[in-house]
Amino acid sequence: MRHVIEEARATAVEQGQSSDGALALISARAAAPEIHQAHDTIAVVTGQGAADPRSRFGLMAATLFAGDQLGELPDWLEALPDGARITVVVAPDATDATVLDRLSARIDTLTVVLKLLAATQRPCRMLVLTETGAGGAPAGEEAGIRAFMRVAINEFPDIDPRLVDVASPAPTEALAAIMAADDAERELRITASGVEISRIRRGMEREAPLGPDERAVLHFADGVGLDGFEWLRQARQEPGEGEIEIEVAAAGLNYRDVMVGLGLLDDDLLGAGLTRAALGFECAGRVSRVGLGVTRLRPGDAVMGFAAGAFASHITCPDWHFFPVPDGLDLEAAATIPVAFSTAWYALVERGHVRAGETVLIHGAAGGVGLAAVQIAKLHGAQVLGTASNDARRAIAMAAGADAVFDSRRERFADEIRRQIGSVDVVLNSLAGPAMLASFRLLKPFGRFLELGKRDFLDNTQLALRPFLRNIAYSGVDLDELLAADPALVREMMAKLAEAFGNQSLRPLTYRSFEAYEVGAAFRTMQASEHVGKIVIRPPQAARTDLASLSYAARPGLYVVVGGTTGFGFATARWLARKGASHLALLSRRGAVDADLAAELAEMRANGATVVVEALDVCDKAAVTETLGRLMREHGPLRGVIHAAVHLDDGLIANLTPERLRAVLRTKVDGVINLSDATEDLDPDIFVAYSSATTLIGSPGQGAYVAANGFMEGFMRGRRSRGRPGLAVGWGAIADVGLIARDK
Ligand SMILES: NC(=O)c1ccc[n+]([C@@H]2O[C@H](COP(=O)([O-])OP(=O)(O)OC[C@H]3O[C@@H](n4cnc5c(N)ncnc54)[C@H](OP(=O)(O)O)[C@@H]3O)[C@@H](O)[C@H]2O)c1
Structure with a gap:
């Protein structure tokens, strides 16, 4: 299943614009949070070199721990009086370091705070602030932090971390209210017009x-x-x-x-x-x-x-x-006329030959065909008996002209009819099983049984033939087959019906729209x-766009697949070749396609695609620029970039070291930035990065991986807000290729 995680679209959905995320995280206006109890002791933590965030966020009374001072937080916690409730606010950084450095450092800080609060015995809460980036959506870095914290929420249930994205300028009263609230909202956004909360909504909001x-x-x-x-x-x-x-x-x-x-x-x-x-x-x-x-x-x-x-x-x-x-x-x-009236007409008049003075039993007499049949039978001078399932429906059938209406829910209707009226000339049946058989037994000699239902046909119900000795006829009635087989009769019936409606001897059915x-x-x-x-x-x-009708046609030209030498990246390259990509570059650090994929590589080439396989570390900015430039000179214009590279090193946040974190982040964070920078002046049709559904759920044990993918999702939103192509696809677990399939 394909998940596309599109927080930015969420706002668009709310504003009534279209969204093309399969699974959208949307924002909805939150009700004012219930104020339960203020957390009276507040610490604000921020990174090295960042400006004091307290005035910006209205937290002047809080104690600040900036950069190295984080080491003093344990003592501060220890020194607090018993019973003090603590909120630790981790504020965003704004240093000049590279994106990777900043994101790594912020996650390192979060990790330290999470571990400290987990160890303290005091009631505490952690509030993580991010700041809305350009275009109204959190930028890659903020999205990385938010994704990481989704994992923290799952791994540290006792701390109950909350995420608050703050649009600037920050309305500080809203932040105070959120801090004092004791509700279950974990992801909020403060905007100039109020507090929004996040909700996951299934399906794509593509209606336009x-x-x-x-x-x-x-x-x-x-x-x-x-x-x-x-x-x-x-x-x-x-x-x-x-x-x-x-x-x-x-x-x-x-x-x-x-x-x-x-x-x-x-x-x-x-x-x-x-x-x-x-x-x-x-x-x-x-x-x-x-x-x-x-x-x-x-x-x-x-x-x-x-x-x-x-x-x-x-x-x-x-x-x-x-x-x-x-x-x-x-x-x-x-719209109530065609099927009900032509079915009833065809059954009663064409197959049932109902005549004045005959007795007709109409099952389901308050339904569409039933009500039409009551009118048509009366029009032909018949005595009309009906059945319906409750008093209200029986009253409606009577109002439509039936002479007597019985309870269809009890097979006793047959005994009652036999006792009160005797047998009948025509049955218009829509009941199945024993009720059908009981109705059949009500027929007089020369009687006609007209079957509208499908159930007994589908069940191949058996009917004894002995009663047919008495000139009885059993007819199946299916309007749809009649329409296909005898248009002339349908035209003739519809003309008669139109005439009857024209002179008001028939009336359209009661309906609900x-x-x-x-x-x-x-x-x-x-x-x-x-x-x-x-x-x-x-x-x-x-209406919505039919996804099944969408198909991708690659333009002739160069498609670069980083991580394309194995797993899902290679499968993507093969798919692109099938869709018409004429030149493919499969890039990875090893620069060699897995041995077991050699036959498939040969097949791609035999089918006409030019496929080059090269070594490239996507984290090496200069190498990315040089390789892409050279490939384009050799293989024509760049049509697409796919980032499918990953370095996986799963583990709980409690065991996360700065080195392990950085190694996981690099491949995705530096990788996607390098590819974006190297193609900034070019015009590819697609620029895609592979993320994971784990970003949305904050899969425990995958803090670093989820943060890296969250970054890519935010980064792609940033690209789109600049009018550039950019999509991060949040794939679910893939069973047949890639790292999960390998580990099985
Ligand atoms: N498999 C799944 O079920 C699944 C589910 C959701 C999302 N995804 C995403 O789909 C993508 C592909 O996953 P996969 O399962 O196919 O993984 P994979 O089989 O492990 O392939 C990863 C590829 O990335 C390359 N790579 C790693 N670091 C690189 C670097 N610095 N520069 C260039 N290439 C590098 C590897 O080759 P070298 O080692 O030679 O560099 C390898 O070709 C990933 O982004 C992953 O997060 C996968």
Whole structure:
């Protein structure tokens, strides 16, 4: 799984802009923290040579330990009176040292303070301040500190460290309130307008208004259930000959959509139909464009009809699928008509041949097809019996014209009907199992059983043939297959329905409409049969980008992969070659591809890519500049830079030495800075560094690694805020290549 950690995007999300992080850490306005008890004794720790931070942060009463004075902190702690509550604030540094030196020194200081506070027996708290960098987001260094502290939060639960990012100028009252608060917020940001807290939000906030050539299409992610829906952005389809495009006003929801959304129906089961296992197959809207040869309908016409994938803002389909909306009907009401009324009409009139004076039993009489069937059976002069699951639904079926309505939840309905009414001529069935069989047994000789449900077909329920001696007929009814097989009959039925709506002998169904963002609720309402009549869904005006539709095309030119001689870096190079990279430079300190990758390297070359393998220590600034310059002279313009180098040396913060920390930080911190500086005047399409999902969670035992990755993430945000390409990808554990696969 791919995680892209994008704190900077978070603010953009809040401001309603788009974000392209798969996992975004977002800021939300915090409620005022509850003030519990002030920590009355405060120490401020800062690095060597830094200005006194106390006035800047409103901490004048605090004791300062700057640089070497950190060594005095243990004695100071020791000398405090019993019961004193202590807050140690670690303030940011602003020295002239290199980024690596500063970051290492700050983490060294944090490590010392963490260890000291862990050893003290007193109630204490640690507050780590960072300062928002240019562009409103913490710069690489601050992001490195924050990432390190996420590990500290996990490794030192007793100290309960907090992170506060301070936008300058610092509103000092907010800092005081945070210090006095006793809530669970561990990452906060003070801005000019208040305190923000961080939240992790799943998914990518890519929703943006549709462009004129775009449409939104409903999609359910596999295996996520009914809340896993998204409206995805696609190109609108120009209508071809005999086709129309419709701007959808509302689409009707059918039980079959719920089953498709849950992944229970697929094209194998529904393969013979017109729309098959598409989501949505009826809607109403206005014709937006017509293709060649279409004369029946014109742009602007209000239409209702059938189309595969009707949960969309626009759909393109053959013109005969759509029919003018009868005068006086609004578009949402019209969206309730096509499936319910044509299904009921086809079943009762075409297959059931219902006649005046006959008795018709309609199961689910308060549902969409059921209510339509009640009206159609009455229109044909039948006596209508219904079933429904509760009193309210039974009352609705009665109001729609049923003569008697029974309780469908108890199979006793069959006994009651037999006792009160006798047997019936026609059953419109949607009940499964024993209820279906009980209904079947209610039929008179010459009776017609019309099966709407799918469950007994899918279960291959057995039915004894003996009753068929009495001229009984059993018909399966599937509108979708009818649409595919007999368009002329569908047209004829829709014309009769339109006429009946025109002279008001039929009325559109009662319905509930849901907004696009309520799709999950709409589907669940239907799943639980909590609705009456129809459910319609209004499509959105905005949609997200379909990630599956994104594919990367490399431009011919040079791609530099540092750490490309093995593991995930090499896999990246191979992927780039497949995507069209013509020249690849695989760089690492050893400058040799792993022996077991020789065949794959040969294959890349045989497929036409020029692949050079060279020795380069990405921490050596001069060597990076020289190597990249020479490679470009030899292999053409630089198209991409991938930093996939890593030096791993895991261990708890308590065991972290300055040397071990620095070695881990260097490869990522100096590496990415050197690559960035060497390409500052160039225009690569991509500039990518490989980070890790551990940055987000602060994986215990990986303080140095997490800090290094956190730095790269902040650094990339800084690049983007300058308009430069830059992306840090927070990969999860990779099973097949790289250091974790090797260690298995
Ligand atoms: N594997 C995973 O599950 C996983 C998960 C999340 C993130 N990542 C990230 O993905 C990237 C690749 O990881 P990996 O698993 O492929 O690691 P790997 O197999 O250990 O490869 C690391 C590469 O970096 C090179 N390297 C180390 N220091 C270097 C330096 N100073 N200059 C130039 N090259 C240097 C190494 O070659 P030399 O020793 O010859 O220099 C090696 O080719 C890393 O950034 C890692 O943090 C990996």
